[in-house]
Amino acid sequence: MALDPVFEPITRRAPELPASLKLPHIAPTADTLLEHSLKRRLAPGGLPEHALGRMEALVLQLARIQNGSPLAFDLLAFDSPQLVVFAADHGIADEGMSELAQSMTCEHVLQLLLGAAPVSALAQMHGFDLTVVDAGVASHITLPEDARHKAPLLLRKIGYGTRNLMLGPAMSQAQAVSALHAGMDVVRHLPGNVIALGDVGVANGVSASLLLSRLCGVPLADACGRDDFQGPGIDDSVHQQRIEKLSAAASRHRKALGPLDALAALGGFEIAMMTGAMLQAASERRVVLVDGYVAGAAALVARSLSPNVADYLVFGHRSADSGHRLLLIHLQAQPLLDMGLRLGQGTGALLAWPLLLAAQGLLER
Amino acid sequence: MALDPVFEPITRRAPELPASLKLPHIAPTADTLLEHSLKRRLAPGGLPEHALGRMEALVLQLARIQNGSPLAFDLLAFDSPQLVVFAADHGIADEGMSELAQSMTCEHVLQLLLGAAPVSALAQMHGFDLTVVDAGVASHITLPEDARHKAPLLLRKIGYGTRNLMLGPAMSQAQAVSALHAGMDVVRHLPGNVIALGDVGVANGVSASLLLSRLCGVPLADACGRDDFQGPGIDDSVHQQRIEKLSAAASRHRKALGPLDALAALGGFEIAMMTGAMLQAASERRVVLVDGYVAGAAALVARSLSPNVADYLVFGHRSADSGHRLLLIHLQAQPLLDMGLRLGQGTGALLAWPLLLAAQGLLER
Numbered sequence: 001m002a003l004d005p006v007f008e009p010i011t012r013r014a015p016e017l018p019a020s021l022k023l024p025h026i027a028p029t030a031d032t033l034l035e036h037s038l039k040r041r042l043a044p045g046g047l048p049e050h051a052l053g054r055m056e057a058l059v060l061q062l063a064r065i066q067n068g069s070p071l072a073f074d075l076l077a078f079d080s081p082q083l084v085v086f087a088a089d090h091g092i093a094d095e096g097m098s099e100l101a102q103s104m105t106c107e108h109v110l111q112l113l114l115g116a117a118p119v120s121a122l123a124q125m126h127g128f129d130l131t132v133v134d135a136g137v138a139s140h141i142t143l144p145e146d147a148r149h150k151a152p153l154l155l156r157k158i159g160y161g162t163r164n165l166m167l168g169p170a171m172s173q174a175q176a177v178s179a180l181h182a183g184m185d186v187v188r189h190l191p192g193n194v195i196a197l198g199d200v201g202v203a204n205g206v207s208a209s210l211l212l213s214r215l216c217g218v219p220l221a222d223a224c225g226r227d228d229f230q231g232p233g234i235d236d237s238v239h240q241q242r243i244e245k246l247s248a249a250a251s252r253h254r255k256a257l258g259p260l261d262a263l264a265a266l267g268g269f270e271i272a273m274m275t276g277a278m279l280q281a282a283s284e285r286r287v288v289l290v291d292g293y294v295a296g297a298a299a300l301v302a303r304s305l306s307p308n309v310a311d312y313l314v315f316g317h318r319s320a321d322s323g324h325r326l327l328l329i330h331l332q333a334q335p336l337l338d339m340g341l342r343l344g345q346g347t348g349a350l351l352a353w354p355l356l357l358a359a360q361g362l363l364e365r
Numbered sequence: 366m367a368l369d370p371v372f373e374p375i376t377r378r379a380p381e382l383p384a385s386l387k388l389p390h391i392a393p394t395a396d397t398l399l400e401h402s403l404k405r406r407l408a409p410g411g412l413p414e415h416a417l418g419r420m421e422a423l424v425l426q427l428a429r430i431q432n433g434s435p436l437a438f439d440l441l442a443f444d445s446p447q448l449v450v451f452a453a454d455h456g457i458a459d460e461g462m463s464e465l466a467q468s469m470t471c472e473h474v475l476q477l478l479l480g481a482a483p484v485s486a487l488a489q490m491h492g493f494d495l496t497v498v499d500a501g502v503a504s505h506i507t508l509p510e511d512a513r514h515k516a517p518l519l520l521r522k523i524g525y526g527t528r529n530l531m532l533g534p535a536m537s538q539a540q541a542v543s544a545l546h547a548g549m550d551v552v553r554h555l556p557g558n559v560i561a562l563g564d565v566g567v568a569n570g571v572s573a574s575l576l577l578s579r580l581c582g583v584p585l586a587d588a589c590g591r592d593d594f595q596g597p598g599i600d601d602s603v604h605q606q607r608i609e610k611l612s613a614a615a616s617r618h619r620k621a622l623g624p625l626d627a628l629a630a631l632g633g634f635e636i637a638m639m640t641g642a643m644l645q646a647a648s649e650r651r652v653v654l655v656d657g658y659v660a661g662a663a664a665l666v667a668r669s670l671s672p673n674v675a676d677y678l679v680f681g682h683r684s685a686d687s688g689h690r691l692l693l694i695h696l697q698a699q700p701l702l703d704m705g706l707r708l709g710q711g712t713g714a715l716l717a718w719p720l721l722l723a724a725q726g727l728l729e730r
Contacts, residue, residue, distance in 0.1 A: 042483075046469045046476075052483065053685055053705030055716070104411045111411075118407075118417065121730040122723060320418055338703065340418030351420070354719030358487060365486040 017260055017305070021177045024184065024283035026308040029064035034073060038063055042362065052362065054334065058314070059359045065312055066193070068285045076360040078287070080192030081353070083119070083128040083346050084277060085112055086183070086199055086270035088136035089161030091170065093203035095245055100202045102161075106139050108200045108345065113143060115150030118343065119198065122350035128196065133186055135179065136161060136269030156182045158269045166249050169256070169265040170207070176264040176272050183276025187284070195281045196289035196316070196353070197298070198346025199270050208297035209323045210250060210266040215259065215300055216330040218323070220246055225322025259304035267301070274298035279305065282312035287356070291349040292319040292341065296327045303331065314356065317341060317348030382625055382670070386542045389549065389648035391673040394429035399438060403428055407727065417727065419699065423679070424724045430677055431558070433650045441725040443652070445557030446718070448484070448493040448711050449642060450477055451548070451564055451635035454503035454526030456535065458568035460610055465567045467526075471504050473565045473710065478508060480515030483708065484563065487715035493561065498551055500544065501526060501634030521547045523634045531614050534621070534630040535572070541629040541637050548641025552649070560646045561654035561681070561718070562663070563711025564635050573662035574688045575615060575631040580624065580665050581695040583688070585612055590687025624669035632666070639663035644670065647677035652721070655680050656714040657706065658689040664696060679721065682706060682713030 017023075038060055043051050050056060059076075067073040087109045093102045111117040112132050115124075123130045130151040134141055138161035141153060158179050162170035171179070187195060209223040221243050249266075256265035263272055275298040281288045282302075290299050290313050302309045310331070317337035318324055328335055336352040382388075403425055408416055415421060424441075432438040452474045458467045476482040477497050480489075488495045495516040499506055503526035506518060523544050527535035536544070552560060574588040586608050614631075621630035628637055640663045646653045647667075655664050655678050667674045675696070682702035683689055693700055701717040 046465065046472050047483075048464065048707050050685075051706065051708040052712075053707065055704055055706070099413065100411065107411050116730065118412075118727055118730060121726040125722065125726045320415075339420055341416065341420070342413050342418065343416040347417075351720065351723055354722075355716065357490065357719075358716055361486040361490045362483055365481065365483060 016258060018173065018177065020174070021180065021260065023306055024280055026279065026282045026306050026312070027068065028308045029067065029311040031064055031067055034063060034067055035060050038363070055355070055359060055362060058336070058355065059363055061314065062287060062356065062359055063363070065285055065287055076363055078194050078356070078360065081126070081128045081194040081196065082190045082192050083123050083130045083196045083198065083350065084133060084186060084190070085130065085346055086133045086135045086197070086273045088201045088204070088269035089138035090201055090203040090207060090268050091162045091164035092166065092206050094164050095166060097206045097242060098203040102138060102202050105137055105200055105202045106141060109134070109137060109141055110143065112200070112345065113149055113151055113153055114147055117345055119345045119347045119350055120150065122347065126350060126353050128350060131186070131190065133273060135182070135273045154186060156186065156273065158182070162268055165253070165266060166245065169253065170267055171264050171269065173260065173264045176260060176267070179269050179272030180276035183273035184280035186273070187277045187280040192286070194287045194289065195277070196291065196346050196349040197274050197277055197295050198291040198349060199274065199294040199344045201268055201270050201294070204268050204270065204294045205321060206246065207266055207268045207271055208294045208327070210246060211262055211271070211297045211300060212323050212327050212330070213250060214256070214262045214266060215304055216327070218326050218330070220250060222326060223323040259301050263301050270294070271298045271301070275301045275305070278302040278309055278313065282309040286312065287314060288312045289349040289353065289356070290315050291346045292317065292344055293321040293324040293327065294344060296324060296331070299331060300327060316352035319348065381623060383538065383542065385539070386545065386625065388671055389645055391644065391647045391671050392433065393673045394432065394676040396429055396432055399428060399432055400425050403728070420720070420724060420727060423701070423720065424728055426679065427652060427721065427724055428728070430650055430652055441728055443559050443721070443725065446491070446493045446559040446561065447555045447557050448488050448495045448561045448563065448715065449498060449551060449555070450495065450711055451498045451500045451562070451638045453501035453566045453569070453634035455566055455568045455572060455633050456527045456529035457531065457571050459529050460531060462571045462607060463568040467503060467567050470502055470565055470567045471506060474499070474502060474506055475508065477565070477710065478514055478516055478518055479512055482710055484710045484712045484715055485515065487712065491715060491718050493715060496551070496555065498638060500547070500638045519551060521551065521638065523547070527633055530618070530631060531610065534618065535632055536629050536634065536637070538625065538629050541625060541632070544634050544637030545641035548638035549645035551638070552642045552645040557651070559652045559654065560642070561656065561711050561714040562639050562642055562660050563656040563714060564639065564659040564709045566633055566635050566659070569633050569635065569659045570686060571611065572631055572633045572636055573659045573692070575611060576627055576636070576662045576665060577688050577692050577695070578615060579621070579627045579631060580669055581692070583691050583695070585615060587691060588688040624666050628666050635659070636663045636666070640666045640670070643667040643674055643678065647674040651677065652679060653677045654714040654718065654721070656711045657682065657684040657709055658686040658692065659709060661689055661692045661696070665692060668696065681717035684713065
């Protein structure tokens, strides 16, 4: 079926990428024989077809990912799961795009480092090692003197926040490439075969919406829902004003069509690093557990750069952002949970993690 | 707003119940003060409002349930969680209402007893004690001689399957009352403060649809979706034939309007026992984790008998049955998961259990 031309994903165009960008090779995972044998193992005699519904699809995806070893696939095995939260600030916050002050980015990072964030409890519960990456927070992050780190902080600052994208590209192409490489590097040095990715960054939902709009042809007004500016309290005129500002920004960067150009013009440092992290993790055949809207935008960029990455992405949840729903549709992804979170930080990814353990258990039976 | 008279829930009429039926007292759980203080604990400074989305609602519900102790509420505590699977046969299976032969009920019970069902793996993973109750399987259940029970079987057989409800009420009112009491009794003898309820019974989705239609005024054709007869393979004429048969049955039992009468005429032994189990568990302030469509139908009957029970019900998931969606809407319930299962046996309830543990963890932080 021919797609409505308005909605034809621009991402299908072969992107022209600079020689400085080194993308890892990602193998596709399709394996019809494996799927066939697993379906029989999952539904032994007497169960209705597809009795396990979407759990079946999850088992199959995980098995395809882990089928790359020299041995024949038998059981799912998860090893040293990692949660990496990338934090950065966004110049666009200056335009009053969030109910939260920009300083809250730093505040949220501190809470993660001190083990006081909601996701900290989940990471501890599920045995995830948490690593926080300063991808470009606008200030220098220092813990109170007498405080103890509960999670390590990696300093990978590309800049002190992106530029206000109303005034110019959020970052240069060189910065975008550096951020992608940094994200790959972070993953390369982490152990395990599961990696969950989350984000912190005041106003980063704006970048997610702009990327969704640009890379998938979704109208900006749809990508930025009425409730999406972190706080359901804004009135119609404020909302309309914001949409108009963002339309002006999108139009200023109308030539940034390819994934790397769009990422540089409209993205954020943490989005770029998450993109790199996803690509690297997939190239190492790790399971990539994707958190909310902003991590989803990184997935969109990653898929545009290297389509096979999609095989490795497990989408933890659908957040309260209306753009997130459209983004998942464009990625043809069904998230595991739909809990209406508006939080980021990997919270939704870790809430969904027990379903992957259940997939493992269902296969072991 | 006045409701369309067709859709006015018949359950709102005060049911006339026989003196022989002894329903336990169930206290409502509402506590505005508690909710207020918990919301503050869950979202400390700097998080957007309702950042935890539906996890917040889950924490609040669980806290309200556990707030009944003499001490002031502090943290959620789960103790000895129980999974009880009620099994029974349905005379309506004679009418070709399921792709599965009636003998599969017994087969599924054996798999549960031997620890070979999908839910067995989940129960073991999450430390649930599994109890299987023979509420009315059509045959005598015997394990192979050399097999070892992995789960106890309670014999509470009300009959060898219900009557074919095309020909008369599925059970007598006295049987329905006995089954309700048996369900209460089963729960009374189990430890812990969490109980998950699942079902086994070929063609029991038909009873669920008839109860939904009768107690909520949903048209039968909507309550019985095209895919709902356990197997997506049937063609339109077969489907239409089934709907016509069920309409005839519903019309035969048109006087069975109250919840007990509807349960007797259209229900099943396992549905009646689950109803009793829910009422008893709620009266003891246990958390009741409800599985799929059939357990949902029991919840509908339970709420019609004793509205306060709703405060204690946590709906684990939405199954593939299209009637289940309507049932949950009528119960004003948002299920935790939506995984397209078509399985019963408590599988969806146990898949959702980690979200209750996450709720506990988020509050402890």
